[in-house]
Amino acid sequence: MQRITGKYCMAGRSDTRPAILLLRDDGSLRVLATDFDYELTSTTLKECRQGDILPGIPVELHFDSGDYFIPEDPDLRWTPRSGFLAYLESHMVMVLAAALLVPLSFWLMFTQVIPAGAKATAPLVPQEVLNRVGRSSMKTLDYSLEPSTLAQYEQASIIKDWNKAAEKAGLDNDYRILFRSAIAPNAFALPDGTIVVFDELVNILSRDELIAVLFHEAGHVDRRHGAQMMVQASAGAIVYGLLLGDLEGLSEVVLGTGISLGENAFSRTMETDADDFAVEHLKAAGMSPDLLASALNSLPGSERETNSWREYLSTHPERKTRTERIESASD
Amino acid sequence: MTTPESFANERSAAIEFTATPWGYTKLWLVNMLLTLATLGIYGAWAKVRNNQYLYGHTSIEDNRLQYLATPKQILLGRLLALGVFLIFVGVSMVEPIAAGIMYLALIPLSPWLIVQGLKFTYRNTAYRNVRFDFKGDYMGALYHFIVLPLVAAVTLYLALPWVIKKIHQFMFGNCEYGGEKLQLNTSTGQYYKAALVVFLVSIIAFILIASSMAGTLTTMQGSEAPNPLSFLPIILVMYFFSFLVQSVFNAMIRNHIAESLKADELVRFESRITVAGYLGITLLNAVLILFTLGLAFPAAKVIKMRYIASKTTVFLTPRIDHMANQVEGKESAFGEEAAGMFDTDLSIV
Known part of the structure; x- marks a missing residue:
């Protein structure tokens, strides 16, 4: 027979009594109040429910009445094979495995699993949804963009040249080219096939270079990068909400930074994808892929030296990496 | 600072915090691994076990605090919150304007979420079998979390210290233990005193940030469209100072709250946190977290809780030995989980 010292607590009351639990080998037990030596309860172990097992915290034994006993x-442990979780939680091998696997899984999740999943599911996003997203994004963007100052005939001639090149390259041409003005030379694509070109870009590129850039943007549309980004953002939000909702303060900042670095890596592969698409179609249109490289080099800041660590902070690969890749493809 | 009145037959008790940074890290890591392995489902169990560990290792007069929420409650609340969250994400991608309307609709809904969340947290916390309760209502939350912050903004944040005081009073003054209401008799003056210190620290921070900002802008000249991430160093410096400023404020206000909080003839507190001590712990934790890429989060939590517990004393009267529980803990965890999901957790104290 075991004599277990502890405390007897009453259901829904703050009253407690110092007590001794007498446990027989057959599982029957009695709890006696230490101070006056009267019986508080008597039952068998089978009829009791034991509390959760946590490291360093005594395991409660709950009785039918709602009262319970806390051992000192x-x-x-009330039963020999109890506490699987507590075992895992205090076992060195598990802990070390967790210390390695937790960061590794997060890294894989945000750099591999989610992007791969996004790539796989992007074709399933209905075109109608993409069209709506494109239309409403354009509406929102137009609040911050200025109308183009290019002459009508110039816009028309760019579109005409683009249509000719696209047809020659065998591209299904349902792209809509829009002209806007902003502070920096740039162009971007929306998932509904709208490609927006800034006057500032038109002004610094030759006509053929501009076509090369349009092929690059068409690549984003054709490869459904917009849909990929949508899936990725939603999946990222779910994972973050489910797994990391309990984090707070600085940890949230650190992890958030890590996640956006992972997302930037994904964004860089999409840029490379679009470059490859442009090279392929430039060739098919009988144009030189070098046009894309020279367009990239015409953008301001091209004289800047390559800093490889900076690449991790960027949504676009380093220009040098990109031009080298394009030039090697054109040989 | 006023010394709180003592009760005639009170006895003093230390808060014993026996969790260890390494002990909690082990538990937390394994739970995180299981959560990952189950694609997040186990997260509800992990939350319960983490809290059970931290609560269970906090004891006053040899009686441990109890965390009584069940994993099933949390999982249900979490799934519901996730559903709502996904609808938001989906709609804001497809129709930004409709999303704007949804966010506006969230404003009148948020006081309800806050009350539900506080109720869930309080009611699932117990000491000696008696659950805490939160008695604040929708209108109270609307006033304290929507109207008063607007008042603060309208007064160019001159009223902010007073608003924070009111919010603290709403959160703690509506707490009940075994049918006994707690009172928080904080003084507005103490909040303004803390705010003044914070203001002075912020000015120093502003000068430092402004000078580093000038540096970054010079290096970016002539480059293409600015990459948002090149502001990273500045953002980090800003975070650093916001932590600094927060902990100065917290250290000053925490003592004041503890000493102004009591339930008549039942319980009162004393707190001896120092600004230097609290700041030291905050900085130590920041360094730990940064150098372990977030893995030291559980250790940091224990270190901070241990410091606060070691500086707090509880005074109890014999009435504490004969309290009766007044509440059940069966409500939904939706409010709390939604708060976590939408990142509107109340981490004011």
Whole structure:
């Protein structure tokens, strides 16, 4: 027979009594109040429910009445094979595995699993949804963009040249080219096939270079990068909400930074994808892929030296990496 | 600072915090691994076990705090919140204007979420079998979390210290233990005193940030469209100072709250946190977290809780030995989980 010292607590009351639990080998037990030596309860172990097992915390034994007994000894276990979780939680191999696997899984999740999943599911996003997204994004963007100052005939001639090149390259041409003005030379694509070109870009590129850039943007549309980004953002939000909702303060900032670095890596592969698409179609249109490289080099800041660590902070690969890749493809 | 009145037959008790940074790290890591392995489902169990560990290792007069929420409650609340969250994400991608309307609709809904969240947290916390309760209502939350912050903004944040005081009073003054209401008799003056210190620290921070900003802008000259991430160093410096400023404020206000909080003839507190001590712990934790890429989060939490517990004393009267529980803990965890999901957790104290 075991004599276990502890405390007897009453259901829904703050009253507690110092008590001794007498446990027989057949599982029957009695709890006696230490101070006056009267019986508080008597039952069998089978009819009791034991509390959760946590490291360093005594395991409660709950009785039918709602009362319970807390032993003094935090290491006491009511049944021999109890506490699988507590075992995992205190076992060195598991802990070390977790310390390695947790960061590794997060890294894989945000750099591999989610992007791969996004790539796989992007074709499933209905075109109608993409069209709506494109239309409403354009509406929102137009609040911050200026109308183009290019002459009508110039816009028309760019579109005509583009249509000719696209047809020659065998591209299904349902792209809509829009002209806007902003502070920097740039162009971007929306998932509904709208490609927006800034006057500032038109002004610094030759006509053929501009076509090369349009092929690059068409690549984003054709490869459904917009849909990929949508899936990725939603999946990222779910994972973050489910797994990391409990984090707070600085940890959230650190992890958030890590996640956006992972997302930037994904964004860089999409840029490379679009470059490859442009090279392929430039060739098919009988144009030189070098046009894309020279367009990139015409953008301001091209004299800047390559800093490889900076690449991790960027949504676009380093220009040098990109031009080298394009030039090697054109040989 | 006023010394709180003592009760005639009170006895003093230390808050014993026996969790260890390494002990909690082990538990947390394994739970995180299981959560990952189950694609997030186990997260509800992990939350319960983490809280059970932290609560269970906090004891006053040899009685441990109890965390009584069940994983099933949390999982249900979490799934519901996730559903709502996904609808938001989906709609804001497809129709930004409709999303704007949804966010506006969230404003009148948020006081309800806050009350539900506080109720869930309080009611699932117990000491000696008696659950805490939150008695604040929708209108109270609307006033304290929507109207008063607007008042603060309208007064160019001159009223902010007073608003924070009112919010604290709403959160703690509506707490009940075994049918006994707690009172928080904080003084507005103490909040303004803390705010003044914070203001002075912020000016120093502003000068430092402004000078580093000038540096970054010079290096970016002549480059293409500015990459948002080149502001990273500045953002980090800003975070650093916001932590600094927050902990100065917290350290000053925490003592004041503890000493102004009591339930008549039942319980009162004393707190001896120092600004230097609290700041030291905050900085130590920041360094730990940064150098372990977030893995030291559980250790940092224990270090901070241990410091606060070691500086707090509780005074109890014999009435504490004969309290009766007044509440059940069966409500939904939706409010709390939604708060976590939309990142509107109340981490004011």
